Amino acid sequence: MSDSIAVRSVVLYRVRVPFVEPFRISNGVVAEKDAILIELATEEGIAGWGEASPMSGSFYSDATPDSSWTALRERLVPALLAVGQVNPATFFEVLREQRADQFAKAGIEGALWDAYANSRQRSLCELFGIKRRPIPSGVAIGIFETIGELIGRVRRYVSEGYQRVKIKIQPGWDVEPVAAVRARFPDLPLMVDANAAYTIDDLHVFRELDRFGLMMIEQPLAADAIEEAGELQAHLTTPLCADESAESLSMLDQLIEHKAVRIINIKVQRVGGLSEALLMMQVACAAGLRCWVGTMPELGIASAHALHLAMHSGFSFPTDIEASSRWYVDDILEPAITIDRSGFIRVPDGSGTGFKVDRKKIERYTTAVERFEL
Ligand code: MG
Numbered sequence: 001m002s003d004s005i006a007v008r009s010v011v012l013y014r015v016r017v018p019f020v021e022p023f024r025i026s027n028g029v030v031a032e033k034d035a036i037l038i039e040l041a042t043e044e045g046i047a048g049w050g051e052a053s054p055m056s057g058s059f060y061s062d063a064t065p066d067s068s069w070t071a072l073r074e075r076l077v078p079a080l081l082a083v084g085q086v087n088p089a090t091f092f093e094v095l096r097e098q099r100a101d102q103f104a105k106a107g108i109e110g111a112l113w114d115a116y117a118n119s120r121q122r123s124l125c126e127l128f129g130i131k132r133r134p135i136p137s138g139v140a141i142g143i144f145e146t147i148g149e150l151i152g153r154v155r156r157y158v159s160e161g162y163q164r165v166k167i168k169i170q171p172g173w174d175v176e177p178v179a180a181v182r183a184r185f186p187d188l189p190l191m192v193d194a195n196a197a198y199t200i201d202d203l204h205v206f207r208e209l210d211r212f213g214l215m216m217i218e219q220p221l222a223a224d225a226i227e228e229a230g231e232l233q234a235h236l237t238t239p240l241c242a243d244e245s246a247e248s249l250s251m252l253d254q255l256i257e258h259k260a261v262r263i264i265n266i267k268v269q270r271v272g273g274l275s276e277a278l279l280m281m282q283v284a285c286a287a288g289l290r291c292w293v294g295t296m297p298e299l300g301i302a303s304a305h306a307l308h309l310a311m312h313s314g315f316s317f318p319t320d321i322e323a324s325s326r327w328y329v330d331d332i333l334e335p336a337i338t339i340d341r342s343g344f345i346r347v348p349d350g351s352g353t354g355f356k357v358d359r360k361k362i363e364r365y366t367t368a369v370e371r372f373e374l
Pocket of ligand 1 (some may be wrong): 146193195218219243
């Protein structure tokens, strides 16, 4: 079996899919998913799909859907078509040489893996030697106007089966909402995510949060405040988790060196693709850190890729990947991603991701298309 495929064409679709409701975190609000879908076709006419999914408005990272679109059309797609016979297992090395954001890289690598898997009639997880298992799913809840609304939301998601609840915090919305949720749900696996909204001067806030038996505190400080995170971690019992800080293998090395965190949230999109994500998981686990798979969130295609990765036994906390209906009225995959009553997601059997892309829906939400052929 050859370990490479010949890519003949690439189509980029810019899509805007409305969220069920706007999502508010410490640094902005988003109302729709603005993403880029990448469709590859091999010489034999076999398709593969990928997704580049930075947050719009550049409030999570510097990358935006516009910058990913430019990087894909000007650099990554030409680089892929120039390779000829492409081996998906080593293509990340080609991507490392390219000036492009991680989201664009993750999108094109995902499409390549999917096309390769489809051409071999194997599933993505099989290609990576990952054994199938049901994936525990947790829910992430944005910032609300009132504690009452927050509690109502926690209650709803817990009743839907989610295995842990993550609430977003920011200065002025931290100890009080956490205390309120903890009082009503004493045994709930609960964590918070600050999206980098605090500094080391807020140590007193984290000391208070330390009393609530949280599973972890995600990204309390700025992405590059690695030494300060080490200092903060030394004062707390609750493990800190890196998200924005865990952008690359070199950032991971710094986190390990400064004992900045005990947990890593690995997002396939943010780290530049499945290969980089797996490498980071292996390095983190070897250093004694625990890992889990996060989400931005993405549409179904990128979520499906991440779900295959999340089945790896190296990921030992519930994923942030949720049911499609948590985010979208109308995601672009068939079947939709669902959680069962016990809070598990099961990935369908079949080649590639096991999900099918719904072209009618993609058409409905497409705002721009660009085709490239050899
Ligand atoms: Mg986060």
